[in-house]
Amino acid sequence: MSGANLQIRADGRLRHFLSIEGLDRRIFTEILDTADSFTGVAEQSVKKVPLLRGKTIVNLFFEASTRTRTTFELAAKRLSADVLNINIDASSAVKGETLLDTLRNLQAMHVDMFVVRHFDSGTAHFIAAHALPHVSVINAGDGRHAHPTQAVLDMLTIRRNKGTDFGRLTVAIVGDIAHSRVARSQIHALNLLNTGEVRVVAPRTLLPADVESLGVKVFHELRQGLRNADVVMMLRLQRERMQGAMLPSEHEYFRLYGLTDEKLSMAKADVTVMHPGPINRGVEMDSQVADGPPSVILEQVAHGIAARMAVMSMAMQQNIQQQTND
């Protein structure tokens, strides 16, 4: 149960948000409910709530990211927090101070929350383990391990499209499971919500060892994997994996695993298609599918802000309450 003891306070509330694994259904549902309530904020003319006023949030990104960083920044601003973006590329981190020193320096500036993305699995846990008692850590992606806010926004999107009863859903995750933190968090989240069937569809080179142990059914053939699916979650394929050892070519990948209207016809008529972005059109999916009626890809982006507002405000709840009591 990675992070179970770290991310939950003694009173059962969220302290950090590091991984879906280790959360119980009650708290995860609370996160989804909270996120749901925040989706309305964006529709107001003044898109702000004062929940985190006076709080300082540091976006600490050791890996390039546009979408995730921007949505975290927007989420923080809509909660009225002050935001600092720090991008540290891998090479300068190696030359310069240690991660722990970077962390200590920032803590000395009295920040209240770190949003961390790092190329090493386990980084968010490491930072949480060394953070000061009042500082919360949100995992914005660590190596191949976890991307829990993505899972929140994905589950929120499914819930808003398919209802709260995940037990009757069949969900297929298609693509590079082996290198994907998104897939791992999605699988944990879907299982936490008792999804009827969680499938992964990929060639063997893109599946991690013993993937069944995560609680999924494995398919190597896309049509079979899509049969009667309610939700199809496509994964991004890193370009460097396409040429060489993992896959012979983009062309063959698209032919076998690329999502087209024709293949999608195997799924249920009201199927929902998702993708964490950015999409490689013509590799993971056809433009027709990406822009077609089943696609909720842009809805996912909007939900990303609400999901991040939810975990940020919940992890800071104790601090907020203390402030109110003072």
Next chain:
Amino acid sequence: MTSPRIRIFGGRLIDPSNDIDGQFDLYIADGQIAAIGEAPDGFAADRQLDATGMCVTPGLVDLCARLREPGQEHKASIDSECRAAASSGITTLCCPPDTDPVIDTPAVVELIRHRSRQVGAARVVALGALTPGLQGLHLSEMAALQHAGCVGVSNARNALGSTLIERRAFEYAATFGLTVFLHADDAALSADGCLHEGRVSTRLGLPGIPEAAETVAVARDLALIEQTGVRAHFCRLTTRRAVRMVARAQFDGVPVTADVAIPYLYFTDVDASQFGPDYHFIPPLRTAEDREGLLQSLKSGTLGALCSDHQPHEPDAKLAPFPATEPGASGLDSLLPLTLKLVEDGYLSLPDAIARLTCGPARILNIPCGELAVGCVADVCIFDLHANWRLNQQTISSRGKNTPFMGWEMRGRVHYTLRDGHIIFSGDSA
């Protein structure tokens, strides 16, 4: 300094190499074992050591300990680690060649020998580099390294450039009767991995090291060992399948031995599930089935030695996200107690356990120690089998405090350690 005449009395003498296990006194003179049981004629002891209620065994031989000198003195030094070894009953340490500079010239061998002689605690023997700089490209001057005192050659954890280089290196080592110490690892398969490839690496999203990284290498190495006839030793095997391959080769008469390190007998990849950096090992901790297989093979003797694989680190080396931490654990202090715990847990008899720490590794290194026969070098370990103590920041004597056993209750306390007939450690309570 002439060595004193010492009588060790009242203890349970265990010398597996000579099938001795009983109540015998031990007489030491001129740095050697002078007699067992009855005193030699005219023996007048300068010093009497009361070993009543204790075990008296050959001094322990640790097949692999990184002393961090030369090159990484911020982690540990020959001085600190040789003293830590002595206080743990270890009289001989074998140092692999991956120092900085690498042990690829007689000068580095001499430096290590000189420093360890100065300290006067545990003895250090060194393995020479199989290839200069451990780069895997050319043969090192093995004859010169042997002449300087190297007891074997190894490329440590560094890959050899090709199977051809490996073959030539084996042939050249065999020319001089040198044992080749192998770390079975297919570098392309282990790549940037940091945990056993399986359920746990999948869950944690950590790059995995498949079992095949070890078995493929063992298969290749065994073929070349058979072809060249070199005497070879597999260091720190971790998988059940690789050990089975070695057992079969031994049965077929191939001149090959193997060892295992303590952590692999106690932990599995599951212990790393919380990203705990103290469970970061290379080669990685494997599965429960592998652990069970290693224990069985240690018992059967396929694995002829048990070592600490001592890798002391400064605290910062473990203060990072799991993949960025340095692998390995400090292990000198816990080598004997954790071996004794295997006896307590029913995996080994006490004489077999002692054999894996004494005559087993001594034979692998082909050095004259690890037994207590008359005329043998007087390396002795005297310990109380039943004394308990806790491994913590205060009790650990190595400079490296990085160990997953921190806080564990340890069984067996060393009271005296003798090397070449000299007392190099004497415990407080003794």
